[in-house]
Amino acid sequence: MEKKALKANIRTQMGKSTLSTLRKNGRVPGIFYSRVNEPIPIDVAEKAIKPFVFTAKTNLISLELDDNKNYECVIKDVQFDPVTESIVHFDLLGLIEGEKFQLEVPIQFQGTAVGIKEGGIVQQVLHKLEIECYPKDIPQFLTVDITNLKLGEAIHPTDLSFENISILTPAEAVIVTVVHPKIEKEPVPGEAAAEAPAEPEVIGKGKAAEEEEKD
Incomplete structure (x- = not known):
């Protein structure tokens, strides 16, 4: 499968205010997880991560960090804003050749x-x-x-x-x-149809992401 490059910065500052500033500047915070490394907080341009999220196919990612290190990975989890449906956080999972995942x-x-x-x-x-x-x-x-x-x-x-x-x-x-196709029931005059509010899809974050949101 073809790998696609994704450039990311390593984040050195954590906390809600930092994450909020990143998002206002068109950046999306994330975490890179790997069995052989500690979780690495990163951020990417929103327009760069979108093609990997809004797709009907799995993409292999060649993650290019600003410390000149490269990692092969896939998207593990994504969290969306329940109102705007924009990407607010993502997790990447590092791959190790010869190991199942x-x-x-x-x-x-x-x-x-x-x-x-x-x-x-x-x-x-x-x-x-x-x-x-x-x-x-x-x-x-x-x-x-x-x-x-x-x-x-x-x-x-x-x-x-x-x-x-x-x-x-x-x-x-x-x-x-x-x-069988549903047969629509004719509404009774004066009878209000109560509709349950649709619940937004929320995909959970990794442990490291949950901890930094508390700061």
Whole structure:
């Protein structure tokens, strides 16, 4: 897989005020984690990190720090602002050749489900699968063939197999299913429909990131 460069500065100052200043200046704070190094606080240009976050593929990152050291890594976690949906923090995971590691990889579907011809609609439940593999076997995405998926059926992690990759997502999880389309109920005059507020997606930070936010 092709590696893409990402330039980052090592942060020497911590605390909420420092993080706030960085974000106002178009920088995004993050943490680089590695089994062989202590966590390294870093920051990158927001426009530089966006292509690695807003993508349907896994990207190998060649992290270029301002101390002239380079590391191969992938994005581990990302946190978004619940209102603006902008990136407010990210974690990178350093890779070591010859050692397995865990990460989430996007799913892409292949084919047209037979259940559609039966009057159903395809409902995607999971957009990523958690896997374990060696760095050399990292896929950009996992292809799931839904051609034979009938109305009322679902695909689970146990239905899939990929060479040199172990799937860690729980076996009972539903990845995709074909369901009957919902029939909209005619509203009763004078009856207000109560809608539950949508909860924003929040992806947790690593331990080092949580500690620096407390400062």
